[in-house]
Amino acid sequence: MRPRSKLLSSLLSFITVLIVVLNLLVIISISHFRQLHTNTNLLVFSLAVTDFLVGLLQMPTEILLYQGCWILGDLLCVVNFFFGAFLISVSVGNMILISVDRYVAICDPMFYSTKVTLKRVQICIFLCWLFSAVHSCWTFRDIFKQQDRYDFCSGECVIECKLTEVAFHTALTFFAPIAVITLLYLRVFVVAVSQARAMRSHITAATHQRSGTVKPKKSEIKAARTLGIVIFVFLLCYSPFGFITVGIMNNSTWALSATMQYWVVYCNSGLNPLIYAFFYPWFRKSVKQIITLQILQPDSCETNIL
Numbered sequence: 221m222r223p224r225s226k227l228l229s230s231l232l233s234f235i236t237v238l239i240v241v242l243n244l245l246v247i248i249s250i251s252h253f254r255q256l257h258t259n260t261n262l263l264v265f266s267l268a269v270t271d272f273l274v275g276l277l278q279m280p281t282e283i284l285l286y287q288g289c290w291i292l293g294d295l296l297c298v299v300n301f302f303f304g305a306f307l308i309s310v311s312v313g314n315m316i317l318i319s320v321d322r323y324v325a326i327c328d329p330m331f332y333s334t335k336v337t338l339k340r341v342q343i344c345i346f347l348c349w350l351f352s353a354v355h356s357c358w359t360f361r362d363i364f365k366q367q368d369r370y371d372f373c374s375g376e377c378v379i380e381c382k383l384t385e386v387a388f389h390t391a392l393t394f395f396a397p398i399a400v401i402t403l404l405y406l407r408v409f410v411v412a413v414s415q416a417r418a419m420r421s422h423i424t425a426a427t428h429q430r431s432g433t434v435k436p437k438k439s440e441i442k443a444a445r446t447l448g449i450v451i452f453v454f455l456l457c458y459s460p461f462g463f464i465t466v467g468i469m470n471n472s473t474w475a476l477s478a479t480m481q482y483w484v485v486y487c488n489s490g491l492n493p494l495i496y497a498f499f500y501p502w503f504r505k506s507v508k509q510i511i512t513l514q515i516l517q518p519d520s521c522e523t524n525i526l
Contacts (some may be wrong), residue, residue, distance in 0.1 A: 239275030242493035271489030309352035
């Protein structure tokens with residue numbers, strides 16, 4: 221391996237370890253501290269599990285692919301692409317659920333507690349993972365027939381998909397979700413801005429009190445702002461992959477190969493915890509509790525972390 225390639229592989233390995241560790245901290249924080257057991261944090265937990273699996277399962281194999289020779293065999297090549305598609309679908313589904321949660325919390329706060337219950341959130345997360353698994357199985361249902369078609373040690377782990385299947389997969393996991401997420405958060409942004417202005421105006425606040433209008437809590441608006449940044453970063457990281465996919469669909473079949481565009485998508489998994497660390501004081505406090513092993517003390521789950 222050339223020195224430059226070795227340096228880049230070392231950098232990618234460091235990013236992989238960072239993604240695994242950061243998302244593991246998010247998972248431990250939300251699962252351990254009882255104050256963090258909220259509907260919104262349950263969605264954040266599902267996203268963190270997805271990002272953790274990306275770092276644990278996908279990124280190490282992508283490092284092997286970058287080095288130029290796939291040495292794990294045909295079956296694991298197929299499994300690698302399946303899990304890649306599956307985890308991307310779950311990530312997109314989690315982002316849609318987070319957008320819907322913030323939409324209801326900001327735009328319909330009076331009925332948030334009745335519409336968004338813990339049981340409903342759990343069901344939605346389960347359906348998100350189940351649908352992603354079924355969709356990925358359907359998309360790659362024929363790839364086992366392609367074994368031995370390529371010599372995987374000659375350079376790349378490559379599989380072939382039909383153009384119609386790639387177009388359907390891209391529309392379902394990229395363009396449609398982006399449209400839904402964008403529309404929901406545009407509405408959330410408009411309402412959040414209007415509420416922020418209302419909070420600064422005593423006249424407007426008095427009018428709302430007389431009319432009996434229920435406004436979203438300040439904490440809900442702050443959560444919407446933070447999760448909006450998460451979604452914006454998500455769209456930035458995923459957009460190049462989606463548009464590159466469309467740009468290369470000019471044949472009857474589409475060859476999938478490991479390129480650096482995958483790393484732009486995967487690196488998004490490490491950015492989410494950094495956003496939480498910057499905007500969420502509870503995450504910084506919980507990380508301190510974890511690093512100092514205070515979570516091992518009795519009743520540490522009842523610690524005031526907010």
